[in-house]
Amino acid sequence: MFSGAQVSLYPMTDDFVGVILGALGALDPWRDRLRIETDDISTLLVGPPEVLFPALRDLFVAASGSGKHCVLSAAISRGCPGEPDDPICHSDKTGGPAGPLGPRKQAAISAVRGAPATGQSAAAQFSLYVMGTGDHMDEIYGCIDFLKQSGVYDRSKNFCTKLRGDAGAIFAALNEAFCRFGPGAGHVTLDVTVSANSPTAV
Numbered sequence: 329m330f331s332g333a334q335v336s337l338y339p340m341t342d343d344f345v346g347v348i349l350g351a352l353g354a355l356d357p358w359r360d361r362l363r364i365e366t367d368d369i370s371t372l373l374v375g376p377p378e379v380l381f382p383a384l385r386d387l388f389v390a391a392s393g394s395g396k397h398c399v400l401s402a403a404i405s406r407g408c409p410g411e412p413d414d415p416i417c418h419s420d421k422t423g424g425p426a427g428p429l430g431p432r433k434q435a436a437i438s439a440v441r442g443a444p445a446t447g448q449s450a451a452a453q454f455s456l457y458v459m460g461t462g463d464h465m466d467e468i469y470g471c472i473d474f475l476k477q478s479g480v481y482d483r484s485k486n487f488c489t490k491l492r493g494d495a496g497a498i499f500a501a502l503n504e505a506f507c508r509f510g511p512g513a514g515h516v517t518l519d520v521t522v523s524a525n526s527p528t529a530v
Contacts, residue, residue, distance in 0.1 A: 329418045329513060331406035332363075332374035335384060340397035349395045349433060354390035358383040363416055376419035377507050385499035389448045392495070392524035393408040404518040407459075421507045429466070434435070436504035440478040443500035450495040451529065452522040453488045456505055459515035471509040475501060488519075498522065 339347035355364065362370065362375040362383060373380055390453050392398045396405050405411075426432070437446050459463035472489060475481045482495040491518055502520060510516035 329407050329417060329419075329423050330374070330411040330414050331377060331380065331404075331419070331422065331478055331483070332437045333380060333384065333402045333404040334372055335386065335400060336370045337391055338399040338401065338476070339391055339394060340399075341394065342511070343394075347391055347396065347398070348485040351387055351391035354386040354418045355383055358386070358422075363414070363415070365424060372449060372467075374414060375416050377421050377503055378419060380404070381499050381503035381506070385495055388499075388524070389446045389495050389524055392448050395521070395525060397525045400520075400522045402518070402520045404502075404520060405516070407504065407511075407515040408517075409515060410419060422512055424512045426510070428511045429470040432508045433470055433477075436474045436501075436508045437477050439504050440480065440497050440500045443494075445494045446457065448495040449493070450498050450522055450524045451482065451526070452491045452498050452520065453485060454491070454502060454505070454518050454520040455488045455517070456509060457517045458510035459517070461511055461514060464510070467509045471505050474504065474508075478504075479502040495522070495524070498529070 337348055361379045362373050365372040388400045412471055458467045478501050480491045480497045482490040482492040
């Protein structure tokens with residue numbers, strides 16, 4: 329099943345080029361397990377979720393370590409019927425039957441609570457889109473219920489859910505939302521914005 333992210337990084341500093349280029353080194357440990365393509369708008373990361381989300385986390389934490397306000401914006405997708413399958417995306421985390429919601433929520437909660445801390449505080453907002461299934465709202469409500477018990481839930485907003493906490497737990501929560509909700513072999517997308525060091529944090 330194809331899975332990947334189109335990601336853009338926005339450091340709010342005159343030295344934005346230096347921050348971005350410096351942060352790219354954080355992807356080095358993941359490069360042999362990802363396909364990476366960059367153009368003048370975004371960078372495509374293609375690979376399994378268990379590699380994709382830690383790579384996004386490390387990229388964001390490296391950029392945020394500058395102390396400047398930094399935002400990561402990403403469109404993340406799995407199972408898109410318009411994308412050819414890619415062997416690099418093979419994962420045991422997706423592709424199988426979804427199973428009952430209750431155990432999936434509990435497993436997601438445990439994964440977030442066990443996520444390693446990065447020391448970087450962050451806030452995020454994201455929307456989950458479950459495609460091509462009649463019970464999509466059950467999956468979305470199940471995801472929201474998991475988030476409320478995850479330790480990183482901040483509040484619901486129009487069209488999205490806001491998270492706050494250590495970046496490690498936030499990216500773990502995004503990973504769980506992506507992998508555990510929606511049909512295992514179906515089309516699921518996330519629209520994600522993550523921010524650190526904001527001068528107007530609320």
